[in-house]
Amino acid sequence: MLARMEISVESLKRTAALGGFAWTDAELEAIRPAVQRLLESLEQMERLPLGSVEPTTQYRVL
């Protein structure tokens, strides 16, 4: 998998806007390193062979 490019404040702003959040450049810059780390770690999940695994919702109603 290719290494993720550095995420820009502009791309964060567009993604946040899709969720209905209008955060300022300063607010997005403050969380940009944490988002970068989160997305890089989420990419690690792609390496797992999960194709046919049924996702759980953890409900164990017995």
Add this chain to the structure above:
Amino acid sequence: MAELGRMVATKQVSPVEVVRALLDRIAALDPTLRAFITVCADAALESARAAEAELMAGRVAGPLHGVPWAPKDLYSTKGVPTTGGSKILADSIPNDDSTVVARLARAGTILLGKLNMHEFAYGPEGINAHYGDTRNPWSADAHRIAGGSSSGSGAAVAAGLVPGSLGSDTGGSIRIPASLCGITGLKPTYGRVSRAGVLPLAWSMDHVGPMTRSARDCALMLSAIAGYDPADPTTSVLPVPDYGAALTGDVKGLRVGLLRAHFTDAAASEVRAAVEAAAKRLEQAGAVLDEVNLRLVTHVATASAAIVASEALAYHAAWLRARPQDYQPDVRERLRLGAFVNGAQYVRAQQIRALVVREVDEALARRDVLLAPATPLAAPVLGERETTLGDGRSDVRAALLRCTRPFNFSGHPACAAPCGFTAGGLPIGLQVVGRPFDEATVLRVVDAYQRITDWHTRRPAAA
């Protein structure tokens, strides 16, 4: 709580005297500890008088009759503010009790107040910008954290301000403060205890459970709160066993697996030594000990972060749009991260969860319980960002969550209990993990350990 309940029932102490004594302790110690958000002094004294009148009339509700307690401030309490540790809900006064608060009231308990917490339960440090940072009662040298998010519960029980509490646990929020404060805290199986009327952090990871001084007291509280609740669709209809009767003190023949990689082997050296010594004590008591590794837990931190961030944002989105300035900074940042997790990533995380559930189930198919540290480190100083574990430097927040979060992810019951102290006098926590709905065996093991050790009886000098 068991001992206090017995003394009340046999009229050796009056519930009114007990409540007055605890209110005096709160007045003396809580300005430093910051464990309480609300103290219900008048209502508690009124409840104590009523409990005493019932007792004198020969009516005893059960073993918790006349015993005071206090929940984390995210349990709805009729007529009493329920803030979630937030400014946003500072003026929120529920019209009804949460299911478990109502069950404990029916058991004859006395609500003493509401306890401090990390804002909206979203942090393992237990810090709070609105109501003050709870101080660990064992921290004589510096302001050390009590652990979170149920920080007030950990500090209040450890300092003897209240004999028992209910915390909530999404990534370790019962077991982390239990570990850092030297008390016993049980996260039951997902579905064992109703969360109706409890503010959520992440619905699919949230658990509620008791925080007390011993496994016996946890058993007593769990017996009062466990069981099906139509108001919580995740609760199980499985009958609630007699948890007190399960505490036989006998672990002969029980198969105990010591979790090595990621857990014990990754802990700070004093924690590792204490947990290994606890395992050895159980082996000497007749348990059959072996070692086990869970291969997939390395993925839990990322996958559970994706799930919690998504679910928490779903709950908080409206407030986050309208009142972002009213969140404390670290919680606001964590909530905002949820906007950058997409649906496919959330489902991937749930797929990993299915694999982790299966792996823990398989480890427990050949064993009765698993052992691990509850936290791989003792209480850090407030504001400390990095620590050293057995496998190198680690972010403190990640370290605090490391050993507990896998069992929120998998839903298995897990109990934290003290198993030693560092050279600096800070508690070290052991974690016992069991099969789904087998809290009885988990509590049996912790109780047996507490019969042959005295760690859980030690008290901080400040208390």
